[in-house]
Amino acid sequence: MKNYITTPIYYVNGEAHIGHAYTTFIADTVARHSRLKGNETFFLTGTDEHGQKIEESAKKAGKDTQAFADEISKTFKDLWDGFDISYDKFIRTTNEDHKKGVQKAFMTMHDNGDIYKGNYEGHYCISCETFFPETQLIDGEFCPDCGKPTNIVKEESYFFKLSAYEDKLLQYYEDHQDFILPKSRRNEVINFVKGGLHDLSVTRTTFEWGVKLPSQMNDDKHFMYVWLDALLNYITALGYGKDDKNMDFWPASIHMVGKDILRFHAIYWPAFLMSLGLPLPKHIGAHGWWTRDGEKMSKSKGNVVLPQVVADAYGLENLRYFMLREVPFGQDGDFSQRAFIDRINSDLSNDLGNLLNRIIGMSGKYSEFNIDSKDVIKYHSKELDAMASVIDNLEPFLDELRTHRYLEELWKLFSIGNKAIEEHAPWVKIKEDKKDEALATVALIANILAKASIMLSCIMPETTRKISQALNFTIDTQSYQKLILDKKLLDAFVIEKIPPLFPRVEAPLMEQEQKKEEIIAPKMQTKKESTVEEDNLITIDQFFEISLRIGTILEAEAVPKSKKLYKLSVDVGEKEPRQIVAGIREFYSIEELIDTQVCVVSNLKPAKLMGLLSEGMLLAAKDEDGLSLMRPEKQRKAGSSVG
Numbered sequence: 001m002k003n004y005i006t007t008p009i010y011y012v013n014g015e016a017h018i019g020h021a022y023t024t025f026i027a028d029t030v031a032r033h034s035r036l037k038g039n040e041t042f043f044l045t046g047t048d049e050h051g052q053k054i055e056e057s058a059k060k061a062g063k064d065t066q067a068f069a070d071e072i073s074k075t076f077k078d079l080w081d082g083f084d085i086s087y088d089k090f091i092r093t094t095n096e097d098h099k100k101g102v103q104k105a106f107m108t109m110h111d112n113g114d115i116y117k118g119n120y121e122g123h124y125c126i127s128c129e130t131f132f133p134e135t136q137l138i139d140g141e142f143c144p145d146c147g148k149p150t151n152i153v154k155e156e157s158y159f160f161k162l163s164a165y166e167d168k169l170l171q172y173y174e175d176h177q178d179f180i181l182p183k184s185r186r187n188e189v190i191n192f193v194k195g196g197l198h199d200l201s202v203t204r205t206t207f208e209w210g211v212k213l214p215s216q217m218n219d220d221k222h223f224m225y226v227w228l229d230a231l232l233n234y235i236t237a238l239g240y241g242k243d244d245k246n247m248d249f250w251p252a253s254i255h256m257v258g259k260d261i262l263r264f265h266a267i268y269w270p271a272f273l274m275s276l277g278l279p280l281p282k283h284i285g286a287h288g289w290w291t292r293d294g295e296k297m298s299k300s301k302g303n304v305v306l307p308q309v310v311a312d313a314y315g316l317e318n319l320r321y322f323m324l325r326e327v328p329f330g331q332d333g334d335f336s337q338r339a340f341i342d343r344i345n346s347d348l349s350n351d352l353g354n355l356l357n358r359i360i361g362m363s364g365k366y367s368e369f370n371i372d373s374k375d376v377i378k379y380h381s382k383e384l385d386a387m388a389s390v391i392d393n394l395e396p397f398l399d400e401l402r403t404h405r406y407l408e409e410l411w412k413l414f415s416i417g418n419k420a421i422e423e424h425a426p427w428v429k430i431k432e433d434k435k436d437e438a439l440a441t442v443a444l445i446a447n448i449l450a451k452a453s454i455m456l457s458c459i460m461p462e463t464t465r466k467i468s469q470a471l472n473f474t475i476d477t478q479s480y481q482k483l484i485l486d487k488k489l490l491d492a493f494v495i496e497k498i499p500p501l502f503p504r505v506e507a508p509l510m511e512q513e514q515k516k517e518e519i520i521a522p523k524m525q526t527k528k529e530s531t532v533e534e535d536n537l538i539t540i541d542q543f544f545e546i547s548l549r550i551g552t553i554l555e556a557e558a559v560p561k562s563k564k565l566y567k568l569s570v571d572v573g574e575k576e577p578r579q580i581v582a583g584i585r586e587f588y589s590i591e592e593l594i595d596t597q598v599c600v601v602s603n604l605k606p607a608k609l610m611g612l613l614s615e616g617m618l619l620a621a622k623d624e625d626g627l628s629l630m631r632p633e634k635q636r637k638a639g640s641s642v643g
């Protein structure tokens with residue numbers, strides 16, 4: 001069987017964080033397990049390098065766009081290489097082969113009657129590289145996905161006839177119930193399609209950092225919409241548009257993505273593929289968010305946890321285990337060192353590590369490290385049956401990407417082992433002169449560890465390699481066949497003493513985080529039981545991270561082409577007044593603002609609204625009847641702190 005597994009191609013607008021690592025870890029796990037089973041496997045990852053967002057990030061960094069993309073793309077590749085991610089190809093959308101493939105696809109869709117020229121006017125979010133209808137905007141201005149201001153873009157554009165695919169898509173979801181994983185996300189996609197699909201603008205004339213239209217189109221003004229360009233990477237990586245060399249891996253077994261980009265993968269991408277006459281991927285796996293202290297982690301927010309820093313502190317494979325065990329697939333998870341340390345100490349050190357240490361110790365004492373499975377069936381058929389039933393039921397969890405359940409079930413093997421040691425107490429059997437029975441228990445544990453290691457190898461490849469080395473066997477397709485499928489036992493061997501694999505961790509290891517963790521740890525540990533209200537509490541320190549100041553409005557003018565915005569000049573006690581763009585025009589006249597005081601969030605990252613820099617935000621209360629600015633009851637000096 002051929003399996004094709006992909007990660008999203010990551011934007012090169014910043015370094016990878018643990019959210020990106022999570023997607024990559026799951027995909028790597030699926031790819032490794034597929035190879036273990038003897039399937040021909042192609043695992044793709046890479047970087048998404050076109051579009052306005054990248055162009056602007058490069059400009060901000062004062063770099064040439066291609067040089068900037070090269071630099072950031074390399075940080076992703078280096079990270080995955082250092083993490084031993086088993087990808088077969090790292091694709092970059094600025095590669096010539098990819099661009100040719102995109103042009104071929106565009107031409108094919110065009111020739112099939114799915115692309116036409118028209119005009120587009122809409123609210124565009126550069127950060128998400130997406131248009132949104134006015135009805136979806138927050139306060140008529142802001143992006144419903146990332147909260148940033150949108151810009152009104154009016155331009156000539158080529159459109160893809162997405163609307164023509166509504167019924168076909170709905171039929172496909174109906175016929176393939178497990179197309180979207182977890183299944184709980186199906187309805188969200190189905191409802192979106194049922195709500196009506198608009199044709200999709202697939203070219204832009206407002207930027208040039210993208211793939212040109214095919215020369216046959218004779219239209220130099222237009223560049224491909226970055227999502228059309230990006231999604232096609234999944235086939236150009238296989239040689240589409242060049243030599244089709246690896247197209248026999250198509251359709252993909254799974255596109256692993258975060259829930260933020262499910263719509264692109266479950267709606268747009270299948271429609272593009274239908275237009276190209278290609279089969280659709282078998283599954284789209286959409287996982288949840290990793291948050292940091294309850295907030296979405298993202299490059300643009302700057303609250304990221306860097307995977308290399310965590311891996312250096314706690315170990316790469318501990319991190320893989322933690323991320324895949326801690327969070328039910330599809331749900332959001334919070335990164336907490338406390339929870340991480342608990343997993344290392346209880347699951348890895350106590351359950352798995354101790355079992356290995358115990359049999360190394362016992363076999364050393366009782367049989368000079370010799371282990372022989374010959375009497376295991378005689379004394380431990382109950383445990384062997386229990387073990388077989390756990391293993392028989394394991395793989396469906398991985399097929400559905402439910403890694404937390406997969407690991408939870410896998411850990412039952414260690415419980416079987418620990419219970420057998422307590423029940424059979426080999427040290428008592430030795431004293432009672434029942435050496436065969438004592439050694440059978442030791443051999444049972446060795447077999448449990450061997451089988452568990454094979455099944456755990458996709459998640460902890462290096463750790464399980466060390467265990468298999470101690471147990472004198474190799475984890476590969478043959479041992480998978482023998483010990484897992486054929487349910488055989490290990491041949492007699494001499495166990496190799498190895499140092500403990502999982503030293504206990506007593507305190508947070510990421511220095512700069514220690515203080516913060518101490519404050520948030522109790523909340524994290526009780527998270528599952530706690531109420532929503534408790535989860536929303538913040539500490540006084542967190543409150544004081546926000547700088548609130550009294551500001552005096554010196555000037556106000558309406559922002560052209562906007563019904564809602566004023567450009568204000570506000571004195572917040574600094575040398576120069578600040579420019580603040582505020583969406584209050586419907587509620588206040590200019591006269592009602594000038595020379596009055598307001599409350600300003602003064603340490604907000606500057607942002608652009610309608611192309612104007614805004615260096616702060618005014619506090620206001622809003623309900624269905626209107627909006628009121630928060631003002632000091634009596635005049636205060638400009639710049640006075642509020643709190």
Ligand code: ME8
Binds near residue numbers: 231
């Ligand atoms: O969307 N938690 O690239 P991107 C969990 N180039 N996963 C997260 C995460 C978080 N906080 N933040 C990011 C793009 N991710 C496009 C994709 S594919 C044809 C084009 C992961 O760099 C998650 O997998 O913004 C998400 O879908 C992906 O990174 C987005 O990466």
